[in-house]
Amino acid sequence: MKTLAQPIYLDHNATTPPLPEVVNVVCEAMRTAYGNPSSGHRQGEPARRLLQRARGTLQSYLGTPDEQFVFTGSGTEANNLALRSLARHSNCIITSAIEHSSILSSATRIQAKGISAEVIAATAEGEVDLRALRQQLMVHRHAAVSIQWINNETGVIQPILEITALAREHGALVHIDAAQAIGKIDTNIIEELGPDFLSLTAHKFNGPAGVGVLYARQPALIDPLCIGGGQQGGWHAGTENTAGIAGLQHALELRYSELSEAIAHMAQLRNTFEQTVLDLCPWVHVNGRKDQRVCNTSNLCFEDIDGQALVGRLDTLGVYCSQSSACTTGRPEPSHVLLAMGLSEAQAYASVRFSFGVTNTHQEAELAATIVVAEAEHLKRIFA
Numbered sequence: 001m002k003t004l005a006q007p008i009y010l011d012h013n014a015t016t017p018p019l020p021e022v023v024n025v026v027c028e029a030m031r032t033a034y035g036n037p038s039s040g041h042r043q044g045e046p047a048r049r050l051l052q053r054a055r056g057t058l059q060s061y062l063g064t065p066d067e068q069f070v071f072t073g074s075g076t077e078a079n080n081l082a083l084r085s086l087a088r089h090s091n092c093i094i095t096s097a098i099e100h101s102s103i104l105s106s107a108t109r110i111q112a113k114g115i116s117a118e119v120i121a122a123t124a125e126g127e128v129d130l131r132a133l134r135q136q137l138m139v140h141r142h143a144a145v146s147i148q149w150i151n152n153e154t155g156v157i158q159p160i161l162e163i164t165a166l167a168r169e170h171g172a173l174v175h176i177d178a179a180q181a182i183g184k185i186d187t188n189i190i191e192e193l194g195p196d197f198l199s200l201t202a203h204k205f206n207g208p209a210g211v212g213v214l215y216a217r218q219p220a221l222i223d224p225l226c227i228g229g230g231q232q233g234g235w236h237a238g239t240e241n242t243a244g245i246a247g248l249q250h251a252l253e254l255r256y257s258e259l260s261e262a263i264a265h266m267a268q269l270r271n272t273f274e275q276t277v278l279d280l281c282p283w284v285h286v287n288g289r290k291d292q293r294v295c296n297t298s299n300l301c302f303e304d305i306d307g308q309a310l311v312g313r314l315d316t317l318g319v320y321c322s323q324s325s326a327c328t329t330g331r332p333e334p335s336h337v338l339l340a341m342g343l344s345e346a347q348a349y350a351s352v353r354f355s356f357g358v359t360n361t362h363q364e365a366e367l368a369a370t371i372v373v374a375e376a377e378h379l380k381r382i383f384a
């Protein structure tokens, strides 16, 4: 098979290409709003206005009751800030085995400081186990809960309404990691959820990388990670990345002005791709609860073949996807998410994630499916 002249990018859960309009807005902000928003003189004014505007946009699209948003350098930083703050006001953090590494590592660090952390199990379908959550909430008084809205590897949408309701019932603070939810799901339930903290990151919805946000219902609960100047109310010191924040604001506006169309488009591409692969390779199966998945993600287990070999061959041909594994000591580890769902090591290694974005086309979805089928069948013959 020949390498594609135009590669097909199917790794949007890792990061998305910034839209050209977003790049223009970032460049324009660097030219015109370069002043320090904390400066008293007039050159600080465009930067201050830009931050204010971004907070307004976040509030109107996320439907939070107020504009208490802290800008951070990434979703990881927002998650670290959230967990640190929860730990300050509780004696146990309850999280799940399928969280992003920024949550799981923060939970481990918190434990080293003498605060307990409970990592609850996931079901075989990739959902947080609600019974285990209830049990932990009953055992630990003054607990706090940190759960993701959508899993980055399987795309499974977590039962977030039930999770927050359970936490509230037990008087626990709640943090939602919404990094994979913003721009891919209708978020008009955020007001109803009433999270104490919610994190997001711009590069998952065609904004720039390096710009995260932490919403804090009560900013007084924040235990700052960064101290120094009094920026952002002292909750996160450091001169703000105004150009990046302008890019986040514009990317959010573009996505939310056509949210249902964007969701429908990604779902159509994902479904076309996935159905073709499943029809032509009946030995492949979907990881995670199919009817509770975000619109763009397909995590497929190619039984008995090495997923890394498949990702490598696809890369050579110009189809970019990923194996959800962490490379810690030079040797890729099997995905902790898939293992937590009960997959064997071999099945986890045989799994590959394809994640679509708004910039993908129908033709790309069809072509990628054809290439994936041919390569998977080829490897199946070799591994047989």
Ligand SMILES: Cc1ncc(COP(=O)(O)O)c(C=O)c1O
Pocket: 013, 014, 074, 075, 076, 077, 079, 100, 102, 148, 150, 151, 152, 177, 179, 180, 201, 210, 212
């Ligand atoms: C669920 C989830 N949380 C947090 C993050 C971290 O975001 P960032 O890459 O901006 O640090 C990611 C990124 O993949 C994610 O998928």
